[in-house]
Amino acid sequence: MATLRAPNCAAAPRRQAAPAAAHRTTSRGAASSRPSANLRRAATAAAANGSSSGSGGGVxxxxxxxxxxxxxxxxxxxxxxxxxxxxxxxxxxSDWWYILRGGSFEWYLSRLDALLADMHAKHGRVALVGHSAGGWVARLLLGTEPYQGVRYGRSGRVHTLLTLGTPHQSIEDYPFGRAEEKLVGAHLARAPLEVAGSSLKFANYFYPTAESLADVRVVCACGDTIRGRPLLGRGSSSSSSEDPDAYTSTLSYASVGSLDEGSGWGRAGGSKAYTRYDQQLAFNSYKAVCGRGDVGGDFVTPLCISQLPGAESLILPGVWHFPRWSSAQPWYGSPQITELWQPYLLEPHAQAHTAAGQSAA
Incomplete structure (x- = not known):
């Protein structure tokens, strides 16, 4: 457990553009090897076994x-x-009205826990893929501190948590405000007062790093697509990879794939995939969650709050937070993008076993 900390979007120095490709890094700053000579072969082998068997495991x-x-x-x-x-x-x-009125996520966790029990009975340890807020909610299930009277501690049933555009470090400063939650538990007496009013702050206080989730592998993926810019005032019209925010300057990049620069994904050399109005919307969204709008991200979540200390990082140029109106504007669930993160859905020892078998062959 640790004190709550502010995201590091503030005081963002600039750096040179990163290559227009998908990048895998570790948030400790050390470059990792290209995962996927072995990772991708293992994922391909699982796919070759067919969909009916679920041979790739539970997700x-x-x-x-x-x-x-x-x-x-x-x-x-x-x-x-x-x-x-x-x-x-x-x-x-309609389920979300409970949250909007200040309710907790216990209903969500109850359904997730039931589904996990079924999946674990069939497959053993499974992979969780949390999109947006789903990524940090998963930490509540994996952790051992009681949440609304229930001690979940399900890390033994999960081998990987992959988060997609999750605002792990959000300051939750929404322009329309937010209803305070009323979390309960004797253990909250040792936490800052604001922890009892926010499930996200609860997650960040009790589970601030990947290591706090036991032996679950944590991978944080985020799109690097559009830099926020107000309609009125100065700002660059370039994409976030052309002028990235400070967080990405602390990461060492290693390419794990390439995206077509001419595909219209809003990258350097491609046709423009967004408007100035899009940049204004991105500016508003980023400012609400990290305190600064002129940073890069996936249109909703800025890169600087999408990472959990100690987790592996997967930066996805040109990938949007949710589906857009054009196939040239892919989101995390687009088929060509799932190919980039699909290898992480295999249990680590299964990846090694499959890769070793293929090498021997």
Missing amino acids: ILLPGFLFTTRQYQGLAADLSSKGFDAAVVPVSL
């Missing part, structure tokens, strides 16, 4: 705030076709 998709189960059905079907047994936590739009 649970956690919807983000104000998202519903239906919006992830296509992604679940895509993963199933590649050999995984994929399921989505059941969430409807």
Whole structure:
């Protein structure tokens, strides 16, 4: 556990552009080897075994705030076709009214826990894929501190937590405000007062790093697509990779794939994939969650708050937070993007076993 800390978007120095490609790093700053000579071969082998067997293992998709189960059905079907047994936590739009009124996430965790029990019974340890807020909610399930009277501690049932555009370090300073939660528990007496009013602050206080989630591998992916810029005032119209925020300057980059610069994904050399109005919306969103709007991110979540200390980082140029109106504007669930993070869904020892078998062959 640790004191709550502010995101490091403030006082952001600039650095030179990173290559227009997908990048895998560690948030400790050390470059990792290209994961995927072995990782990708293992994932390909799992897909070759067919969708009906679920041979790639169990995968649970956690919807983000104000998202519903239906919006992830296509992604679940895509993963199933590649050999995984994929399921989505059941969430409807009306469920979110409870949160908007200041309720906690106990209903969400209860459904996730039930689904995890079923998946674990069939597959053993599974992978959790948390989109947006779903990524930090997963930390509540994996941790051992009681949440609303329930001690989950499900890290033994999960081998990997992959978060997609999750605002792990959000300051939650929304222009429309937010209703304070009323979290309970004797253990909250030793925490700052604000922890009892926010499930996200609860997660960040009790589980501030990847290491605080036992032996679960944590991978934080975030799109690097658009830099916020107000409609009125100065600012660069370039994409975030052309002028990245300070957080990315602390990471060592290692390419794990390439994206077509001419595909219209808003990268250098490609056709423009967003408008000035998009930049204004991104500016507003980034400012609400990190205190600064002129940073880069996926249109909703800025890079600087998308990472958890100690986790592996996957930076995805040109990837948006949610589906857009054009196939040239992919989101995390687009088929060509799932190929970049799909290898992390395999249990680590299964990856090593598959890769070793292929090398021997």
